Structures are given as structure tokens and as C-alpha cells.
Amino acid sequence: MRFGKVVGNVVLNHALSELEGSRWILVKPMSKAQFADTNSDEQSNDPSLVVYDRLGAKNGDVVGFTEGGEAMLPFEERIPIDAYNAIIVERVNYFGD
Numbered sequence: 001m002r003f004g005k006v007v008g009n010v011v012l013n014h015a016l017s018e019l020e021g022s023r024w025i026l027v028k029p030m031s032k033a034q035f036a037d038t039n040s041d042e043q044s045n046d047p048s049l050v051v052y053d054r055l056g057a058k059n060g061d062v063v064g065f066t067e068g069g070e071a072m073l074p075f076e077e078r079i080p081i082d083a084y085n086a087i088i089v090e091r092v093n094y095f096g097d
Contacts, residue, residue: 001065004049005034005060006058009059010023010024010025010026025053025063026051027063030062057088067082067084
């Protein structure tokens with residue numbers, strides 16, 4: 001699982017029926033500096049990615065997301081998604097260097 005900040009929403013005209021009732025969010029992975037201060041303007045060098053969201057994350061929320069094969073685990077049938085929002089983080093306690 002990686003952590004990132006929601007930076008936008010993705011709008012689709014057509015979606016699979018299995019994906020109805022959810023939405024897609026644009027997430028920017030967090031840098032080390034952002035863990036120390038979640039309001040930091042520093043950005044990670046990792047590219048933003050589109051994440052499947054059933055939890056209702058809003059812009060600016062910190063989320064934990066899984067990628068690859070693990071992203072399909074919450075579904076009974078295999079759904080073609082690459083990233084899944086598993087949690088919305090309420091607070092980050094960072095005890096790094």
C-alpha cells in the first residue's frame with residue numbers, strides 16, 4: 001500500500017456495470033516531506049495515477065491505495081482496475097528522521 005493526496009476527479013462517459021456507484025480519483029503519491037507535514041507543498045517525483053474509489057475521498061484527502069493484482073482483491077469477480085482506494089487517512093503521525 002502506498003499513500004497519496006487526492007488532486008482531482010476523473011469523469012467517464014461510459015463505465016462497466018460492475019463499476020457503477022463508484023468514482024475515479026486522481027492521486028499524487030506523497031513525498032517524504034509530506035509525511036512530516038501533510039500541508040507541505042513539496043511534491044514527489046512519482047506520476048499521478050487514477051484510483052478507483054468507493055469511499056468518497058475528496059480533493060486534499062490523504063488516501064492509502066493498492067496497485068496491480070491487489071487492487072482487484074476487494075471484488076468477487078475480477079474487475080479491470082489498476083489502483084484501488086483502500087482507506088481515507090484521518091491523521092498521519094510521522095516519526096522519521
